[in-house]
Amino acid sequence: MKKFLFIVLALAAMIVPCVQAEITYSKDIAPIIQRECQSCHRQGEVAPFALTDYQDAKAWATEIAEYTKARLMPPWKPAKGFGHFKNERRLSEKEIQMLTDWAEAGAPAGDLSKTPPNPKFHNGWKLGDPDHIVEMPVEYEIEPEGEDEYRHFIIPTNFDTDMFVQAVDVQPGNRKTVHHVILYLDTKGQGRERAAKDPKPGYVTEGTGPGIDIAGSLGGWAPGLQPYVLPEGVGYLLPKGADIVMQVHYYRTGHTEHDQSRVALYFNKTEKTAPLQIDSAINSEFKIPAGEKKFAVQASRRVKKDAYLLATMPHMHLLGRDMQIIATPPTGDPIELIWIQDWDFNWQDIYYYRKPIFLPAGTNVSLVAHFDNSASNPANPHNPPVPVGWGDKTTDEMCIGFLYMVDAGEYQPVE
Numbered sequence: 001m002k003k004f005l006f007i008v009l010a011l012a013a014m015i016v017p018c019v020q021a022e023i024t025y026s027k028d029i030a031p032i033i034q035r036e037c038q039s040c041h042r043q044g045e046v047a048p049f050a051l052t053d054y055q056d057a058k059a060w061a062t063e064i065a066e067y068t069k070a071r072l073m074p075p076w077k078p079a080k081g082f083g084h085f086k087n088e089r090r091l092s093e094k095e096i097q098m099l100t101d102w103a104e105a106g107a108p109a110g111d112l113s114k115t116p117p118n119p120k121f122h123n124g125w126k127l128g129d130p131d132h133i134v135e136m137p138v139e140y141e142i143e144p145e146g147e148d149e150y151r152h153f154i155i156p157t158n159f160d161t162d163m164f165v166q167a168v169d170v171q172p173g174n175r176k177t178v179h180h181v182i183l184y185l186d187t188k189g190q191g192r193e194r195a196a197k198d199p200k201p202g203y204v205t206e207g208t209g210p211g212i213d214i215a216g217s218l219g220g221w222a223p224g225l226q227p228y229v230l231p232e233g234v235g236y237l238l239p240k241g242a243d244i245v246m247q248v249h250y251y252r253t254g255h256t257e258h259d260q261s262r263v264a265l266y267f268n269k270t271e272k273t274a275p276l277q278i279d280s281a282i283n284s285e286f287k288i289p290a291g292e293k294k295f296a297v298q299a300s301r302r303v304k305k306d307a308y309l310l311a312t313m314p315h316m317h318l319l320g321r322d323m324q325i326i327a328t329p330p331t332g333d334p335i336e337l338i339w340i341q342d343w344d345f346n347w348q349d350i351y352y353y354r355k356p357i358f359l360p361a362g363t364n365v366s367l368v369a370h371f372d373n374s375a376s377n378p379a380n381p382h383n384p385p386v387p388v389g390w391g392d393k394t395t396d397e398m399c400i401g402f403l404y405m406v407d408a409g410e411y412q413p414v415e
């Protein structure tokens with residue numbers, strides 16, 4: 001009898017952990033969605049539908065399970081384990097399993113009165129009161145139809161000295177039409193010259209670039225991006241008297257839209273600030289034959305002085321499929337910097353490392369990218385395919401690994 005009881009107890013002990021409590025929206029699912037989805041899936045944001053209450057989540061439960069399982073959502077491009085980044089948008093296997101199980105169980109609500117409150121999203125400046133605000137000089141009207149527009153607005157700055165900018169926060173004036181914003185710096189007045197010849201505010205170029213000799217950049221904004229504060233002691237150099245050339249990529253919405261985007265600047269407060277240097281490994285000499293499915297392009301860059309790498313930003317256009325960047329120091333093992341296996345022109349980002357990566361002088365930063373110029377690539381803008389090489393237009397190609405570096409002689413990360 002005793003033995004029998006023992007067996008029953010042992011069996012019970014084995015079974016109990018397998019019988020899981022029901023997964024419910026209020027207890028398990030809401031916290032995941034709040035943390036990982038609502039930055040984009042809420043009213044007025046980039047995603048096509050909101051996920052801000054139980055009804056939303058239930059209506060989309062099957063798709064939520066599918067898209068998260070396929071790791072299409074939340075959008076996050078760098079391959080796992082190849083570089084470690086800040087603000088990674090990646091669900092754990094356990095969270096994905098929970099979303100799947102929940103959807104399969106018919107999306108049970110649980111006790112909705114116990115649902116944690118949605119996080120508060122700032123519609124104001126995310127980093128607090130800015131030191132300085134700049135904005136497009138006028139409200140711009142975007143016509144309902146046509147190709148996407150890349151317009152460059154000139155914003156003069158009037159500081160008495162060179163300034164260092166530690167953080168930038170962009171507030172798109174109209175999220176329905178603003179796809180991204182890039183802030184270029186112009187010290188030669190070339191942007192003004194171009195704008196003077198354009199009947200509308202600012203100017204457009206043949207392609208997606210600013211079309212001038214830029215003196216630097218202040219970064220930019222794309223949907224879902226949080227403003228990034230550079231490490232203490234590092235800043236974007238904003239040269240005295242420079243114009244900010246603000247590139248805004250507009251979508252057409254089928255309606256007349258208006259936009260006047262604004263930018264908050266936060267200056268470095270440190271006594272000595274090292275300028276952020278945006279370097280690159282770049283190949284501008286390739287030609288991708290028509291019909292070629294997997295065309296490899298390589299580029300490399302030798303680091304001249306000891307430096308810290310803060311971030312990388314791969315850049316290609318529509319035919320890009322993947323890009324891998326590796327740093328090989330003169331001695332020691334290669335360092336895996338980033339690998340985008342499923343390139344998407346519409347999800348570009350600057351990827352900041354959790355810790356700055358030391359690259360000693362002589363390090364070779366090399367990249368390999370592949371392009372698909374076949375008719376079976378749905379992103380191919382040419383039908384039938386034609387040979388494609390370097391160029392500014394979206395329908396041309398580029399192959400760049402931008403490297404956000406700082407001279408190790410001027411900056412030491414604090415551990």
Ligand code: HEC
Pocket residue numbers: 032033036037038039040041046047048060063064067068073074075089223224225
């Ligand atoms: C950085 C912004 C962003 C985040 C974060 C994000 N999404 Fe999305 N989501 C989008 C955008 C934009 C689209 C539509 C375009 C696309 O598919 O790329 C989309 C589309 C979807 C779709 C496809 C709907 C359809 O068309 O059938 C699903 C499902 C989805 N998201 C679920 C989620 C879930 C679940 C999360 C969180 C775990 C999440 N998303 C996080 C931006 C985001």
